[in-house]
Amino acid sequence: MNARILLWPGFAWLVLFFAVPLGIILLISLAHRAPDGMIHWGISAENYLRLLDPLYWAGPFGNSLVLAALTTIVSLLLGYPVAYAIARRSGPVKNLLLFLVILPFFTNFLVRIYAWFILLRPEGWIAWLLRALGLDLGLLGSPLGVLIGLVYGYLPFMILPLYATVERLDFSLVEAAQDLGASRWQSFWRIIFPLSRPGVIAGAVLVFIPVLGEFITPKLLGGGKVPMFGVLIEEKFLGRVPDWPLGAAMALVLMSLVLLVLARYFHQLKESRWVG
Amino acid sequence: MDEVSVELRGISKRFGGILAVDRVTLQIYRGEFFSLLGPSGCGKTTTLRIIAGFEHPDSGELLINGSPATHTPPQERDVNLVFQNYALFPHLTVEQNVAFGLEMQKLPRAQIRERVGRALELVRLSGLGSRFPHQLSGGQQQRVALARAIVTEPSVLLLDEPLGALDLKLRQEMQLELKRLQRELKITFLYVTHDQDEALKMSDRLAVMHHGRVLQIGTPQEIYERPATRFVAAFIGESNLLEGQVVHTAGRRAVVQIGPLTTNVLSDSPLQLHQRVTLALRPERIQLCFPNEGHGIWTGLVEELLYAGKETRYRVRVSPEITLTVISPGTNGITVGERVGLTWDLQSLRPIPEHSA
Numbered sequence: 001m002n003a004r005i006l007l008w009p010g011f012a013w014l015v016l017f018f019a020v021p022l023g024i025i026l027l028i029s030l031a032h033r034a035p036d037g038m039i040h041w042g043i044s045a046e047n048y049l050r051l052l053d054p055l056y057w058a059g060p061f062g063n064s065l066v067l068a069a070l071t072t073i074v075s076l077l078l079g080y081p082v083a084y085a086i087a088r089r090s091g092p093v094k095n096l097l098l099f100l101v102i103l104p105f106f107t108n109f110l111v112r113i114y115a116w117f118i119l120l121r122p123e124g125w126i127a128w129l130l131r132a133l134g135l136d137l138g139l140l141g142s143p144l145g146v147l148i149g150l151v152y153g154y155l156p157f158m159i160l161p162l163y164a165t166v167e168r169l170d171f172s173l174v175e176a177a178q179d180l181g182a183s184r185w186q187s188f189w190r191i192i193f194p195l196s197r198p199g200v201i202a203g204a205v206l207v208f209i210p211v212l213g214e215f216i217t218p219k220l221l222g223g224g225k226v227p228m229f230g231v232l233i234e235e236k237f238l239g240r241v242p243d244w245p246l247g248a249a250m251a252l253v254l255m256s257l258v259l260l261v262l263a264r265y266f267h268q269l270k271e272s273r274w275v276g
Numbered sequence: 277m278d279e280v281s282v283e284l285r286g287i288s289k290r291f292g293g294i295l296a297v298d299r300v301t302l303q304i305y306r307g308e309f310f311s312l313l314g315p316s317g318c319g320k321t322t323t324l325r326i327i328a329g330f331e332h333p334d335s336g337e338l339l340i341n342g343s344p345a346t347h348t349p350p351q352e353r354d355v356n357l358v359f360q361n362y363a364l365f366p367h368l369t370v371e372q373n374v375a376f377g378l379e380m381q382k383l384p385r386a387q388i389r390e391r392v393g394r395a396l397e398l399v400r401l402s403g404l405g406s407r408f409p410h411q412l413s414g415g416q417q418q419r420v421a422l423a424r425a426i427v428t429e430p431s432v433l434l435l436d437e438p439l440g441a442l443d444l445k446l447r448q449e450m451q452l453e454l455k456r457l458q459r460e461l462k463i464t465f466l467y468v469t470h471d472q473d474e475a476l477k478m479s480d481r482l483a484v485m486h487h488g489r490v491l492q493i494g495t496p497q498e499i500y501e502r503p504a505t506r507f508v509a510a511f512i513g514e515s516n517l518l519e520g521q522v523v524h525t526a527g528r529r530a531v532v533q534i535g536p537l538t539t540n541v542l543s544d545s546p547l548q549l550h551q552r553v554t555l556a557l558r559p560e561r562i563q564l565c566f567p568n569e570g571h572g573i574w575t576g577l578v579e580e581l582l583y584a585g586k587e588t589r590y591r592v593r594v595s596p597e598i599t600l601t602v603i604s605p606g607t608n609g610i611t612v613g614e615r616v617g618l619t620w621d622l623q624s625l626r627p628i629p630e631h632s633a
Binding site: 170172173175176177178179180181182183186190191194195 | 328329330349350351356357359361363364365366367376377380381424425428
């Protein structure tokens with residue numbers, strides 16, 4: 001039997017629900033804006049040219065990039081020790097810890113972000129606690145509040161690939177390093193961390209890319225004061241002043257950027273071919 | 277040769293309920309090729325890891341170059357370990373692997389490069405310095421592991437079954453190579469193996485371990501010719517073990533009764549009358565002759581015969597309860613079912629005191 005037949009259902013699905021809609025979005029992005037914000041078909045680059053306006057890329061787009069980068073870095077700093085600690089344990093405790101990492105997924109993402117909304121608002125106990133400590137940060141509606149929500153939401157996507165990588169590491173290499181005179185710190189930075197690079201890259205990609213297009217977290221926790229690119233795109237389609245062609249162009253620009261990041265990711269993976 | 281390089285004094289280590297190392301006391305001299313030999317699980321690797329610093333003994337004392345090292349972290353011990361699986365750093369090239377120890381000592385770059393070059397030359401890997409470990413064969417990886425361990429010039433090199441993963445031909449080649457390295461470097465080699473052949477061939481002295489205990493320490497010849505316990509006699513080479521009782525003594529000479537048979541025995545220390553004793557007799561030390569020649573010590577019936585080219589193995593029944601294994605070079609026309617006489621030199625029959633393990 002020809003195994004290629006097995007490709008067809010999935011392939012057909014992708015063509016129908018991914019390639020075709022993407023083509024439609026491309027067409028919309030080349031159209032003109034109708035007075036009601038909908039589509040007036042045509043072929044022009046005007047929407048892309050409008051995106052060159054610093055109004056878009058300096059503000060929302062810059063915010064998205066910076067917040068995606070910060071979320072990735074903070075997730076890595078918080079997630080690596082957790083992944084390492086879980087990977088080095090054994091038996092039932094390890095499984096329990098892993099379960100705890102994925103436990104948040106059992107609750108709807110929107111609900112969880114709403115929970116943060118309640119926690120972070122001025123009447124919430126986190127703000128109250130901070131005020132008691134003399135810190136009036138005004139978390140809700142600030143970039144910091146959005147960052148907290150983003151790190152919360154995407155941390156598991158950093159921990160899981162890191163865990164998978166660290167768990168497979170051969171820890172006799174650490175003994176070898178120590179035998180040759182390396183301190184714990186040196187054997188971590190010279191051996192363990194470089195060898196966990198595939199996990200770091202995978203985690204960074206899994207966090208950075210979705211955060212770049214995020215709109216729920218900044219919309220709820222940013223309260224309109226932290227414009228991100230994803231929020232802007234959403235507003236162009238569903239907001240009070242819609243502009244579908246411009247929104248489509250924005251979505252495609254974001255997607256191209258994501259593809260660039262992914263290309264870089266696969267290039268990195270190829271470089272670390274000594275793994276496995 | 278008399279300077280002590282590594283000394284273990286009553287070292288014990290327990291894992292859970294199991295006593296992995298049981299009061300091991302050893303002195304390993306400077307420049308010596310010393311082997312720890314025993315079946316898997318005998319505690320030899322744990323002993324090695326205690327010396328390397330990766331395990332801490334529950335009791336006992338460890339001295340390296342005469343100074344106490346029981347609580348010294350592995351980084352600070354003047355010993356390097358060649359790991360069984362080599363433990364090469366997969367993301368570093370051969371040169372970077374070998375340079376690792378020197379970089380940890382913060383030596384100047386030029387000096388590192390020079391010493392790495394020399395170490396690679398010593399293990400005959402010059403020209404492969406920029407390869408990654410996965411691009412090398414098993415034997416080459418083994419050499420990188422050796423180069424990485426010797427480049428920092430430790431006073432003791434610990435080797436944990438370093439040739440275990442290699443095929444027979446390569447293993448024999450590396451045995452010679454290791455001996456050459458040890459001669460050239462003049463450092464102490466502490467070698468762990470379960471391969472008695474390897475241990476006998478390579479060691480200056482060896483210790484036979486079983487169930488966490490050292491049963492016997494000696495030169496290969498001492499261990500092979502004068503096994504101290506039944507286990508050593510059976511583990512090192514092959515032995516026919518015969519249990520009997522002393523029925524007559526005259527100084528170092530004795531007569532031992534084994535079932536219906538008797539034999540003369542020459543022992544190092546006088547045996548007691550009526551003492552129970554186990555006798556070890558190597559199969560290759562027994563000669564077969566025609567029974568009617570009259571000078572056979574015992575006679576027996578050939579029950580089995582295995583021809584293996586350079587030698588032939590026989591299974592000879594000498595009494596209803598006792599069979600002996602005999603190994604002779606070549607063939608001598610003997611067939612299954614034939615009656616044969618068996619003779620041996622008196623020195624080949626070694627008494628082992630019954631109380632030993």
